[in-house]
Amino acid sequence: xxxxxxxxxxxxxxxxxxxxxxxxxxxxxxxxxxxxxxxxxxxxxxxxxxxxxxxxxxxxxxxxxxxxxxxxxxxxxxxxxxxxxxxxxxxxxxxxxxxxxxxxxxxxxxxxxxxxxxxxxxxxxxxxxxxxxxxxxxxxxxxxxxxxxxxxxxxxxxxxxxxxxxxxxxxxxxxxxxxxxxxxxxxxxxxxxxxxxxxxxxxxxxxxxx
Amino acid sequence: xxxxxxxxxxxxxxxxxxxxxxxxxxxxxxxxxxxxxxxxxxxxxxxxxxxxxxxxxxxxxxxxxxxxxxxxxxxxxxxxxxxxxxxxxxxxxxxxxxxxxxxxxxxxxxxxxxxxxxxxxxxxxxxxxxxxxxxxxxxxxxxxxxxxxxxxxxx
Numbered sequence: 001x002x003x004x005x006x007x008x009x010x011x012x013x014x015x016x017x018x019x020x021x022x023x024x025x026x027x028x029x030x031x032x033x034x035x036x037x038x039x040x041x042x043x044x045x046x047x048x049x050x051x052x053x054x055x056x057x058x059x060x061x062x063x064x065x066x067x068x069x070x071x072x073x074x075x076x077x078x079x080x081x082x083x084x085x086x087x088x089x090x091x092x093x094x095x096x097x098x099x100x101x102x103x104x105x106x107x108x109x110x111x112x113x114x115x116x117x118x119x120x121x122x123x124x125x126x127x128x129x130x131x132x133x134x135x136x137x138x139x140x141x142x143x144x145x146x147x148x149x150x151x152x153x154x155x156x157x158x159x160x161x162x163x164x165x166x167x168x169x170x171x172x173x174x175x176x177x178x179x180x181x182x183x184x185x186x187x188x189x190x191x192x193x194x195x196x197x198x199x200x201x202x203x204x205x206x207x208x209x210x
Numbered sequence: 211x212x213x214x215x216x217x218x219x220x221x222x223x224x225x226x227x228x229x230x231x232x233x234x235x236x237x238x239x240x241x242x243x244x245x246x247x248x249x250x251x252x253x254x255x256x257x258x259x260x261x262x263x264x265x266x267x268x269x270x271x272x273x274x275x276x277x278x279x280x281x282x283x284x285x286x287x288x289x290x291x292x293x294x295x296x297x298x299x300x301x302x303x304x305x306x307x308x309x310x311x312x313x314x315x316x317x318x319x320x321x322x323x324x325x326x327x328x329x330x331x332x333x334x335x336x337x338x339x340x341x342x343x344x345x346x347x348x349x350x351x352x353x354x355x356x357x358x359x360x361x362x363x364x365x
Contacts, residue, residue, distance in 0.1 A: 083281060171259040173277055176304075192293075196281065200288035208299070210292040210323070 057112065063095040069122060072096070075133050079198045086197075099155045099197065100144070107151075138201035145190055153189035160189070239344055258338040263306075267351050272334035273306075279337050284330055291331045292324070 009017075030038060059065060067073040077096075080086045085094040102108050120126075127133040127140075148155065162182060167175045181187040191208070194200065203209035243249030257278040264274050282290035294303035312328040314320045 171277065172261045173259075195283055195288060195290075199285070200283055202286075203288040208293055208302075210289060210296050210299075 057108075060112075061097045061101055061108075063097070066096040071122070071127050071133065075127075075130070076198050083197050094159070094197070098158070102151070102154060103158055141194075141198075141201045145194065148190040149188060156189040156193070252341075255339045255341055258340060264338070267349065275335050275337040277337065279332070284332060289329065289331070296324070 008014075033041075063077075067077045085099075087093075101111055125132075127136050165178065167178055170178070177192065181192070182189075194203075194206070194209075241249050257280065258276060259278045261277050263276055266273060279291075284291065292308075293299055294305040295308045297307055299305075300307045308324065308328075312324050313322075315325050316327065
């Protein structure tokens, strides 16, 4: 025991000296590779890293990824299945990220960074039972309503544009409501169309509900 | 013996006859499908969505819903109908307010908000489909009876 203590420095000391050595290599200018090689290698590495980043980003932007967690699969996804956004006559349907992740790149990255909170929730089991999920449902819904209110229901409008909306093909009730509130900009989609894809939380204190 | 065989033949004939009659009787409603099988369901018709109010057949009838209610949630958490028909929502929605009777409990005591026993709208109020009725309905409303103007009735 004592011999090893004397002959070899401690683990952390060795790590530190190794890090110093690496740092020394990094800050010294290259004597082996040409500048062109280093620039090209950096360029290629950049492409690979960027591609990998975007691939990972897109991989986490699929419904398959969302419902790989039971929290999403057995709560919100089951509810979606009964609605017109999953099941309808033409078979065109919305996937989770269509409504819950902005399609434009910068906003998508911002949303993805916010979503790190959801990873935290997953790790610590914030909603890992049905009861816990129901307890948090109002809070989660309020976040989504606030987000959609703030961006003027952008994710709705990615498919449902007011310009392409032919109100002569709508029911009298829908015509009336859209002419009074949507086309005048008084309200945005989410103000009236809450709970269209998932069940609602306790709505007692939500404006427009009883 | 002859008597007995005659009786048997008569019984067999009657059984055949009654089965034919029964088959004809049942075929009126359930089609030609045998009794132990399920026939093809009739086509679903779209919900009436005109928003034009239908008259009541008698004064106490819960008014029928003249619009589509597909996907409307009525649960302990939320009631989509009340978003338009509640007292405070009528100005914005211009929908008819739910009847004042819905604000009283079973003892006739008036409440500040809708009574829990009247909360589940579709227990009484239902949306309408345009369907061909399998059985003719000869309901005559009280006004017609009082006037005695129903076809074939004496004045």
